[in-house]
Amino acid sequence: MTIKTWLELATQDAERRGLPALRPLLEALARSTAALRMADWNDDATGGTGPANRTGVMPVTHEQ
């Protein structure tokens, strides 16, 4: 699942559940997940290393 798709589904679900306040937290988590996926230590099924799900450069600020 791409991060873009994940974020869409997560925010839709949060709003359905009456939790619109989660949107900024989910957006921050999405940035953090992007950074995690782009880390150079990730391997993939080709047998190589490097991120398999590049989604381009995203701001790297991490809500914790």
Place this chain on the structure above:
Amino acid sequence: MSSEPRRSADPLSRHLTIVDAAAAIRRGETTSLALTTACLEQIARRDSSINAFITVLGESARIEAESADRDLAAGHDRGPLHGIPISLKDLFDVRGTPTTAASLVRTGHVASRDATIVTRLRQAGAVIIGKANLHEFALGTTNEESAYGPVRHPLDEGRSPGGSSGGSAASVLAGMAYASIGTDTGGSIRIPAAACGLVGLKPAAGDVPSDGVVPLSTTLDQAGPLCRSVDDASIVFDVLRGAPVRTAFEPRSLNGLRVGVLRDYFSSVLDSQIARLFEDACAALAGHGAVIEEVRLPHAADIAPIYVHIVLAEGAAHHAATLDSRADRYTPNVRARLETGRYILAEDYVRAMQGREVLRREVDAALATRTCLLLPTLPIVAPKLGASMVRIGSVEEPVRNVMLRLTQLFNITGHPALTIPCGVTQDRLPAGLQIVGAAGATADLIDTARLVEAHLSPGMSG
């Protein structure tokens, strides 16, 4: 112990260490009941404003203190913790009392038995004086989000004492207990200890049992002491891990000791006064012969994403049932962050656990030829209550992210880490020096910390 106990003119001084208090009891200058009564009086005097405690166990503490005095008078000496008042972060089960986790979610809970570490403290003769306030379910760094109200810094009640073990730190700083037992998932012992000018120890992963302790992240959580000195932390750590309390130590020298100072990520976001106090401490150690080497970790930028995917996913798993059944009982921000964790995909949690191994190898490599690593504990001084952002130089940063920045790595990797005071800022707010030891070698780390503490100037070491 490695240092002679100081003869204080006031055996009930709120600044006495456990070592000092234990010696004063054995010299007949005071009693456990007197120490306990003084702590309870201090609680009565200041806790309505500091709010360090959720539950004060006054009646049982007096009974335990009287029992300790009878035992000591009869020659049944259980060691340096015998008769010493200790507080516990309200995550630890104490038989017959609530373990609230600072949350209305746990309303009605009463512990049926002691946590293992509580049993060990009792066997060592400690007096349990009360359950300390915390950031709800340990998911925070300021202790502001608690069903029982925020904890206030004893030195400046407009500030947070740090968290999540904020009540623990405040209770020791304010003379309401001689030590406290906290938990540390991303820094929750070390952060408040640094903010309050105390010694705080996060032991190595697996050192201290976790049964009877409310978890946040089973991968990252560690219980440990907040104390007034490294010697005190050593005593309490030995009791918590179920080992004989060490009282004899090999003399060591700083001369030639190889020390790695973590740079780049670990020095790029720092209050200027904190930075100066840290550099002064490093210079003091170098002046006594320590060999200071600069160290960089290639994947330091991945620390925060790895941490957040582990802590929120594991926290959300523990809280899933109550988020469905009694969500309105959480404080709003803690609830929101736990709910966010429920959306983390399994593949990303697995990536975070893989990244954990990468970071562990890098810290191991940094320690392979060095005795310890050094870095500041907290990049800022104790933050003002209500502040969500903090200015560092020309940049504004979220308070929570900044407070976790220098501590969370060692929860990820499991290395033992300890903070000692290294001075105060112009506003008299404490700063902490963090010392990190080799994997599994908490006792060695404590020995190194004792050496460092002895070589910092009195103004630096609290």
